[in-house]
Amino acid sequence: MKMVTVRQRVDIPLQDVPVTPDFVSFEGVLKEHIALVFPSPVAGTTPLVRVHSECITGEVFGSQLCDCGPQLREALALIARQGGVLLYLRQEGRGIGLYAKLQAYSLQKQGLDTFEANRHLNLPEDSRSFEDAAKMLDALGINKIRLLTNNPDKQAQLEQYGIEIEDIVPTGVYLNPHNRRYLEAKVKLRDHKIAF
Numbered sequence: 510m511k512m513v514t515v516r517q518r519v520d521i522p523l524q525d526v527p528v529t530p531d532f533v534s535f536e537g538v539l540k541e542h543i544a545l546v547f548p549s550p551v552a553g554t555t556p557l558v559r560v561h562s563e564c565i566t567g568e569v570f571g572s573q574l575c576d577c578g579p580q581l582r583e584a585l586a587l588i589a590r591q592g593g594v595l596l597y598l599r600q601e602g603r604g605i606g607l608y609a610k611l612q613a614y615s616l617q618k619q620g621l622d623t624f625e626a627n628r629h630l631n632l633p634e635d636s637r638s639f640e641d642a643a644k645m646l647d648a649l650g651i652n653k654i655r656l657l658t659n660n661p662d663k664q665a666q667l668e669q670y671g672i673e674i675e676d677i678v679p680t681g682v683y684l685n686p687h688n689r690r691y692l693e694a695k696v697k698l699r700d701h702k703i704a705f
């Protein structure tokens with residue numbers, strides 16, 4: 510099994526985030542995943558961790574078709590305050606890539622739900638593995654976390670790869686007129702814990 514180790518740490522001040530994190534790169538990961546590590550204000554507390562999958566449309570351009578942008582900003586605010594790690598994984602479109610995700614959006618405009626659209630393209634509904642995420646945490650010396658998510662698969666996979674989850678902290682519900690069907694599909698078909 511391939512080892513993941515820390516390659517480099519560099520601190521980068523962020524706009525609208527009151528604490529400066531270290532950006533950490535790694536050796537042995539499948540893609541250029543990064544970790545933003547925020548110091549803990551109280552020694553010995555279990556770190557709050559967000560395992561976040563890349564979404565260019567939502568995070569860079571503010572697409573209203575999903576909830577990724579607000580979730581990322583919420584995670585940064587909470588982790589900056591409480592201490593912990595944001596893992597930013599380069600798994601655009603639940604792993605199918607940006608171009609395929611744009612094709613999937615066309616199909617959703619024709620009535621398919623977010624998972625049917627992937628299947629229609631002969632692609633997996635969700636091809637994300639969180640093995641690298643677990644190994645990155647291990648490389649940072651972290652094996653017990655509080656996990657910020659509504660997605661039970663993330664919890665199950667991280668536990669499977671040896672991370673102890675002390676607590677699940679739910680992410681906010683960022684509903685708008687354009688992402689309702691997407692959020693409903695996640696609840697109905699993937700058991701996401703989103704209270705509408």
Ligand SMILES: Nc1nc2c(ncn2[C@@H]2O[C@H](COP(=O)(O)OP(=O)(O)OP(=O)(O)O)[C@@H](O)[C@H]2O)c(=O)[nH]1
Pocket residue numbers: 560561562563564565574575576577580600601602603604605610613614623627657658659660663680691695701
């Ligand atoms: N294929 C596809 N990917 C999407 C779509 N909408 C968002 N995504 C991707 O889904 C990923 C975010 O995953 P989600 O399932 O929304 O949330 P999650 O991160 O698994 O769960 P939480 O931890 O609760 O936020 C990002 O990589 C987005 O690019 C879509 O309609 N189709």
Ligand SMILES: [Zn+2]
Pocket residue numbers: 564566567568575576577578
């Ligand atoms: Zn998104």
